[in-house]
Every structure is written in C-alpha cells, then in structure tokens.
Amino acid sequence: MINNVTVFNIRNCFSGIIDGEIGENAIQDILSDFSCSKNPDIEKFLKAQSTEFTKKNQSVTYLVFSNDDAALLGYFTLTIKPISINPDHFSNTVKRRIARVSTQNHFKRFDVRETKYCTGNEHKLVQLLKVL
Numbered sequence: 001m002i003n004n005v006t007v008f009n010i011r012n013c014f015s016g017i018i019d020g021e022i023g024e025n026a027i028q029d030i031l032s033d034f035s036c037s038k039n040p041d042i043e044k045f046l047k048a049q050s051t052e053f054t055k056k057n058q059s060v061t062y063l064v065f066s067n068d069d070a071a072l073l074g075y076f077t078l079t080i081k082p083i084s085i086n087p088d089h090f091s092n093t094v095k096r097r098i099a100r101v102s103t104q105n106h107f108k109r110f111d112v113r114e115t116k117y118c119t120g121n122e123h124k125l126v127q128l129l130k131v132l
Contacts, residue, residue: 004067011054024051030063034072041115046075053077106130 014024028051036043050061061077090098110129114122 005073006065006067008063008065010051010061010063014051014055027051027063030072034075045077050075050077 010027013027031047031050034043034046036046046061050059053059054061059077059079061075063075064073065071066073107128107130110127112124112126114124
C-alpha cells in the first residue's frame, strides 16, 4: 500500500494555480470531504486549523492521497513550535521521565487546555514550548 500513495505538503500548495500548485481554496475544498467519526478533534484540526498553523509556521500538514482513485486517505502534521502532551495517558513513571527530559532540554509549560469529544470524554493537553 505504501507505493500506492502520494503525499503533499500543504505549504507548497498555497500560492495558487501557478507552476502546477493548486492553491489554498482547492485545499479547503479537498479538506471539506474529510471526516473522522472516531475522533472529531482530528477532523476539526484538519479542516479548521491545519492551514492556519502552516501559514503561521507552527506546524506543517501533509495530505496522503491514494494513487488509485485520488481519495484523501489521511494526513499527518509535524509540529514546529508547541508540543502537546496529554499526561492523562501516561503512568506516573512516564510523567516523571517527561518532566525530567523537558527540564533538561529547557522546555517550558506553555499552556494547558481541556478538550471534549462528542462522546463526553474529557482530557487535558499540556503544551510544552522550547524557543530555539
């Protein structure tokens, strides 16, 4: 399956239909068809925040398309600035190690926010920041 996909960096698509680039409006049209019923935050990020985060140089999102039918299969995002960690998913040992490594590498707590899924599941996201 890995040979039957094409990966596009959305940053390379923003300038419009020049030299084969498809433009931001076309990207938004493509993203509007994406859905993720298991985790609405994933869908919300892709549709509402991925292009803005890319423009602000906070992250860059890559879209993965099927070569067979050009369907959007998924995406992945690489964070450039803030790193979000959900501490509720880690054991106390892992939490202590993350704290130690974060301190040793000069990460600072940037923000904590709570998220809610449609199912009512809540969790906290701790964002760490390191200025380079």
